[in-house]
Amino acid sequence: MQALAIIDDDAAVRDALVWLLEGQPYAVTGFDSAEALLESGDAGRFNCLILDLRLGGASGLVLLEELKARAYCPPVIMLTAHGDVPHAVAALKLGAADFLEKPFDDERLLALIADCMARDASARAEHLRLSHVREALSALTEREREVMALVLGGKLNKQIADELAISMKTVEVHRARVFDKMGVKSAVELAGRLQALKEA
Missing domain, CATH: 3.40.50.2300 (Response regulator)
Known part of the structure; x- marks a missing residue:
């Protein structure tokens, strides 16, 4: 009730x-x-x-x-x-x-x-959704945050690997972990969630 x-x-x-x-x-x-x-x-x-x-x-x-x-x-x-x-x-x-x-x-x-x-x-419902986004962000490691920023900047995996001096495979692993923790399937969806959080 x-x-x-x-x-x-x-x-x-x-x-x-x-x-x-x-x-x-x-x-x-x-x-x-x-x-x-x-x-x-x-x-x-x-x-x-x-x-x-x-x-x-x-x-x-x-x-x-x-x-x-x-x-x-x-x-x-x-x-x-x-x-x-x-x-x-x-x-x-x-x-x-x-x-x-x-x-x-x-x-x-x-x-x-x-x-x-x-x-x-x-x-x-929106407040709960944004709370989950905040919690997911806080669960990202420093390296995952670096990879996420470059993904959102439109960089390809090879470019991210070169910029961070890590292997392509490592970039793929971090990228997959970021998407999993944030509950998204694409960079566009990730950008949308972070934008909604920014505007809240």
Whole structure:
């Protein structure tokens, strides 16, 4: 079951949201402050966060900044009172998925949550894939990294052998190990994975 967190210091709003979501296929947890969410453990375990912009203690914007600095931040829907729209726009620039003004339309919120859940599934899969690429890179030996750089530079095995003063057979072995560790079958695929990692 997908997990959803509600962070709002207004107990009535939290209770209303929990009641609204009771019939939905989500495990819902309420928090009365940014600090309470952070102290609960890894906020990344949630698939979507509904976050009030104005909180006692750290604001919703401060919490969003903190979460965005972490390895993975789930989609965040910001709740704002009338007049907070400029701050909500700032939240969008920080990476919030969307924002709703209070009082909000229940159907629109449910649609946004469903969209965020789908977005989270896709983003988590990509995050996991890139984590595997990072782990694979860290497993390469220094020589394998040298060979990989030359392969990506378009050099042929013979050219790599000449440049590194090693045999063609040794180049072939290192090249095969690089492809195996990185989980690719071609230099083009390898370049694509490293580019995706660079852009992440």
